[in-house]
Amino acid sequence: TSSPITVTLTGAGGQIGYALLFRIAAGELLGPNVTVRLKLLEIPAGIAGAEGAALELQDGAFPLLDSVNVTDSAAAAFDGTNVALLVGSRPRGPGMERADLLAANGAIFGPQGAAINEHAASDIRVVVVGNPANTNALIAQAHAPDVPRERFTALTRLDHNRALGQLSAKLGIPVRDMDGVTIWGNHSATQYPDVSHATAGGTPVRDLVDDAWLANEFIPRVANRGAEIIEVRGSSSVGSAASATVDHVFDWVNGQRGRWTSVALPSDGSYGVPEGLVSSFPAESVDGKWRIVQGLELNAFSTSRIAASVAELATEREQVQGLGLL
Numbered sequence: 001t002s003s004p005i006t007v008t009l010t011g012a013g014g015q016i017g018y019a020l021l022f023r024i025a026a027g028e029l030l031g032p033n034v035t036v037r038l039k040l041l042e043i044p045a046g047i048a049g050a051e052g053a054a055l056e057l058q059d060g061a062f063p064l065l066d067s068v069n070v071t072d073s074a075a076a077a078f079d080g081t082n083v084a085l086l087v088g089s090r091p092r093g094p095g096m097e098r099a100d101l102l103a104a105n106g107a108i109f110g111p112q113g114a115a116i117n118e119h120a121a122s123d124i125r126v127v128v129v130g131n132p133a134n135t136n137a138l139i140a141q142a143h144a145p146d147v148p149r150e151r152f153t154a155l156t157r158l159d160h161n162r163a164l165g166q167l168s169a170k171l172g173i174p175v176r177d178m179d180g181v182t183i184w185g186n187h188s189a190t191q192y193p194d195v196s197h198a199t200a201g202g203t204p205v206r207d208l209v210d211d212a213w214l215a216n217e218f219i220p221r222v223a224n225r226g227a228e229i230i231e232v233r234g235s236s237s238v239g240s241a242a243s244a245t246v247d248h249v250f251d252w253v254n255g256q257r258g259r260w261t262s263v264a265l266p267s268d269g270s271y272g273v274p275e276g277l278v279s280s281f282p283a284e285s286v287d288g289k290w291r292i293v294q295g296l297e298l299n300a301f302s303t304s305r306i307a308a309s310v311a312e313l314a315t316e317r318e319q320v321q322g323l324g325l326l
Ligand code: NAX
Pocket: 010, 011, 012, 013, 014, 015, 016, 017, 041, 042, 043, 045, 046, 049, 087, 088, 089, 090, 091, 108, 128, 129, 130, 131, 133, 155, 156, 158, 159, 187, 226, 236, 237, 238, 241
């Protein structure tokens, strides 16, 4: 085992936090030989939930878990952090306007970005799960001027995994035999799940399904899967969201296992996405860094779908700029 890695989890008293903690403690986030120091950040209303989870972690006697600290201070929570999982956010309440939602989250992710800038380890990696995830990541990144901007990412791995699951069910081919699926754009209903370059069992997916199924069933089902889960289980996605967060960080730190995945990260201008917008791209992890898969040809349908989701991200950026949050 190496020296311990400090992992900070915000929203640790919530649903996804609870599911994540036991996966992290079991060594699935970073690998089976990596010891972890956990720091749990909550607001006062969520502290008891985080403290209860910390008691259960103690009862798990996890060999890889060095320590667990619970705090409501961002400065303490991000002190020496190597990996930050920003899950806690402000959900949209009844009658809340989108501007209110962005403002409430700006008040969370701005200070957390600043605390990361000031206190985190130099190799800090950040993944934002709390919605609106892409724009929350943009706000945090904007408040951390000393951290390379590509260290701030948002989670679209759940959308990516949902796309793999839908394809697998349709084609009767296991997800392990799928490659080349991409989620483009925003983690919202405008996202574009793209199979133009995907293969299943070595065969191009475009040869196995028709355009009507893609446009009318696959894309809306993946993009609206969160709502479907709420309808069926009466509560939003928890286990699958935690699992996708684990996949995202594991691949980022340990490198890709042969295929590409989807990651929302600050655009470098690739594929015409305006620089700096935190947008989902096809990406591979190489030497501990995300690298956007380059040179994919985009047909007219893909181009217009990506443009629509990127336009939504640009609007969100304008709104948070207008609110003085960047
Ligand atoms: P919960 O409401 O169960 O938990 C959220 C927790 O965050 C609460 O305990 C709350 O006290 C805490 N919190 C709020 N503000 C905080 C702050 N400033 N610092 C630290 N903690 C804070 O929600 P849960 O079901 O766990 O979902 C968490 C977030 O994930 C939500 O924003 C949700 O929309 C988002 N999701 C994102 C997904 C993605 O793919 N990117 C999918 C799943 C999920 O919907």
